[in-house]
Amino acid sequence: MSFSEQLFEKIKEYATSKEITWIESKASGSLQSLQTAFVATPRFISKTLIQSTETINDLSIKDWSLDRLVRVYLLSQMDSSDKDSYTKALDTLFETAENNEAVALISALPFLAFPDYWMLRATDAVRSNIGLVFDAIAFQNPFPMQYFSELAWNQLVLKCIFNDKPIHRIQGLNERANQELAISISNLAHERWAAGRTIPAQAWRLVSKFMNEAIFKDICTLFVSQNQNDQIAATLVCNETDFSAAKEELEKHQELQNKTFSWSMLEV
Incomplete structure (x- = not known):
C-alpha cells in the first residue's frame, strides 16, 4: 500500500x-x-x-x-x-x-x-x-x-531549547546529536546562567557523547544546582558518557547515583 x-x-x-x-x-x-x-x-x-x-x-x-x-x-x-x-x-x-x-x-x-x-x-x-x-x-x-544539513539541524534544535519547547518530540534527536550542537548548548547555558536563567534540563541529553573539559564543568554546575531536574540531568549524562572525570564526579553524589533516572522524567 x-x-x-x-x-x-x-x-x-x-x-x-x-x-x-x-x-x-x-x-x-x-x-x-x-x-x-x-x-x-x-x-x-x-x-x-x-x-x-x-x-x-x-x-x-x-x-x-x-x-x-x-x-x-x-x-x-x-x-x-x-x-x-x-x-x-x-x-x-x-x-x-x-x-x-x-x-x-x-x-x-x-x-x-x-x-x-x-x-x-x-x-x-x-x-x-x-x-x-x-x-x-x-x-x-x-x-x-x-x-x-548539520547546521540546519542544529538551528532547529537550538530554537526549541531557546524557546523551552519539548525537544524529545523531534524525530532523530539522539541519532543526529553532534559535537557542534553540544558546544552550542554549553554556550547557551553560559549565557542563560549569566542572566540568572536556566535552559531546559533535558537539553543536556545531547552532550553525553561529546563531553570535553568545558562541558564537564557545566555538568559539575548542574550537580550543585537547586533545581532537581538539573541534578537528574547531570546524573544521566555522567552515566552515559565515557569521560572518566565525569564518572569520578558521579561517585561524589551517591544520593543521586543510587537512584533510577531517565530522560523521560524531564520531558514536559
Whole structure:
C-alpha cells in the first residue's frame, strides 16, 4: 500500500460518507484542481481530531485535525511526472498560504517528490515566528532528520531549547546529536546562567557523547544546582558518557547515583 493510500485509509476512519465522496471527487484531479481543493478543504471537511498513534512514512498524525490530514492527502495525489509544473503548483500554494495551509504544506513534506527542492521551504519554517508552522517542521516530522544539513539541524534544535519547547518530540534527536550542537548548548547555558536563567534540563541529553573539559564543568554546575531536574540531568549524562572525570564526579553524589533516572522524567 502506498503512503497516499495509507493516508486515505486513515481518513476513512474519521470522515463522514459525505466528506469521503467530496475527497474522492477531488483526488484524481489536475494540479490546478487539486490546488483549488487544497484551499477549499475546510469548507467541506471537519476539524475532527485524529487520535491514531500510527505513523505514515514515519510521520505522526496524532492530534491532527481531519482537514489537515485531507490537505496532506490531496498534496500527495499531485502528479509529479512534470517536475516544473509540479513544483510550480506547490510553490504557488506555499507563497499564498495562510497559517493552517502552511502547516499542512510543511506536514506534507515527507510525501512530496523532489525532497531537495523543498529544503528552503523547510528551513524557512524553522525560522518562522508562527508557532504552529515551526511545530509542523520540528515535531514528529521525519523531514529534518532525513534531509537537513548539520547546521540546519542544529538551528532547529537550538530554537526549541531557546524557546523551552519539548525537544524529545523531534524525530532523530539522539541519532543526529553532534559535537557542534553540544558546544552550542554549553554556550547557551553560559549565557542563560549569566542572566540568572536556566535552559531546559533535558537539553543536556545531547552532550553525553561529546563531553570535553568545558562541558564537564557545566555538568559539575548542574550537580550543585537547586533545581532537581538539573541534578537528574547531570546524573544521566555522567552515566552515559565515557569521560572518566565525569564518572569520578558521579561517585561524589551517591544520593543521586543510587537512584533510577531517565530522560523521560524531564520531558514536559
